[in-house]
Amino acid sequence: MEFRLALIGFGVVGRGFTEILVRKQEYLQRKYGLKVKYVGICDIKYGSVVSHEGLDPAKALETVKSGGTLEKHLNGVKGLNALEFIELSNADVVVEATWTNLEVGEPGLTHIKKALNAGKHVITTNKGPIALAFKELDSLAKSKGVKLLFSGTVMSGTPSIRTLIRGLAGCYVSEVAGILNGTTNYILTKMEEGLSFNEALRDAQLRGYAEADPTMDVDAWDPAAKIVILANIAFGSDIKPKDVIREGIRNVTLDNIKDALRRGKRVKLVARAWIDDGGIRAKVTPEEVDVNSFFGQVGGTVNAVMYRTDSLGDVYLIGRGAGGEEAGQAVLADLIELTL
């Protein structure tokens, strides 16, 4: 199957995806019959180019790597904003990989609506729109007869969402719990080694795991959005990030961590959603978990999720939860799903 693909956002995720696609071109065609033609790239920093005949994604990567802009080095229609870009594009798949905003979901939310309304499949790694408006977007996609896929929004390429939707198809899920934020898990792991919260945070920032403003992670907004996404799939609910009881790790002290370890426990920032008297509850809080448990063994930036099911008991999926290549792989798996 051949797709005409338009990419919005040529940052870490958009480039990570493009790199995989360029590298695996032949393999993807042989194994999945997948061919991809880039018909546009749009980025707030590198400019936008639309070409119905196709762009060279390898050239786009080189251009940006060598400090150039897409508008200067690629051929096509230039200077469009994202909405004009979608409108003018002949893409059948739009990949939305702009930055995350958990308050209003913009600009991703508008991009996704625009693309779905234009009858295009949408693949996104953008947590904001999915956490805030999954039900609405899912209905819109269905009414237009197109797919909305968003694997990369939770645990990046580690297939937490596909496992829930496909792997556990037919199960009743009564609870979802996870270590869904690698940055805070890294900080907590470093604190076990004796670093203070501030030292561990600085270490995470130096390694690029934490942002200069770390509030999305340490105040648990990011895992709150992720548990909302998983809960709404698992339970068919429509909860929002503001419904999540949320306590980050700023108040976790070295003493808390040492004391827990003495009792065979580790402090982890656990996101949890469950069915309670007909309602859906969700929270993200520091929890003490047994060292001798799967969550207890999740160290550093690794992520994990547990689905509590009727027929299978507890099912765990564990793997990396961030990174450009990892998110790119999530987009690729979604694209392959469109061929099936």
Add this chain to the structure above:
Amino acid sequence: MEFRLALIGFGVVGRGFTEILVRKQEYLQRKYGLKVKYVGICDIKYGSVVSHEGLDPAKALETVKSGGTLEKHLNGVKGLNALEFIELSNADVVVEATWTNLEVGEPGLTHIKKALNAGKHVITTNKGPIALAFKELDSLAKSKGVKLLFSGTVMSGTPSIRTLIRGLAGCYVSEVAGILNGTTNYILTKMEEGLSFNEALRDAQLRGYAEADPTMDVDAWDPAAKIVILANIAFGSDIKPKDVIREGIRNVTLDNIKDALRRGKRVKLVARAWIDDGGIRAKVTPEEVDVNSFFGQVGGTVNAVMYRTDSLGDVYLIGRGAGGEEAGQAVLADLIELTL
């Protein structure tokens, strides 16, 4: 989507599946648009009944539970052997859930071929035919334009195969490793508590985890078949169970286990397949794994698998690996996949 389903094998798996289907009928129709009409059940013990108009699966369950035979209590054409049963059936899906034979794959292998040749989708939980003849059966299914699904052959309902095929779609996998046999893992866990191999085996037999003749498990034939199935999917290879280096747990002593524990290790029966100089290697052997690792935390009858990938590093899936309801759930997930 409505399926006419014929079931071969009304043992633990066939009944486990049927129970879920009866219980979740409304839910499955609402959530997946899935409707199932049983048009035949065939069992070596309970007899066979074919009815193009449909059988009542709840009545079939009750009949067997109260000690009756299907031939006596259900209406339809009776007395057919499995091949005549497939031939006469108007099913579009055949579920093959007879017993496992890892030497020649029969009678499942012949059933599956017959059904595929008749243009019917096949869902099976039967390891033998898939371990011995996946490539041939997969080609046959493709040439007939039908699907061959076999989730339940490895880790039962815990979606090890769907994660590999769908969840990790697009990844290169260079190694697969797993604790794929719950019986031996249970025995090894009990030996950590101080039981001898023979005591632990007897305990597993009393609980129904091990057969009277435990050789499939303790001599590692079962996990060898499973690692073959996973390897052939992961690597596109065509290795056979006889290609697997195989050492069971009969020679693991209490001293081995205690000595390992003193060094922070646990003895686990690990199945492993990997790419080595262009060839595919596979083995199932007792290995010492760190207590502080995901495999080290897999106790009792729980199963686990690890996929080593290019874009995501190591991805772990952990859950139950046996049981009638678990295998029934695997069949159900496969059936839902047919609707997608």
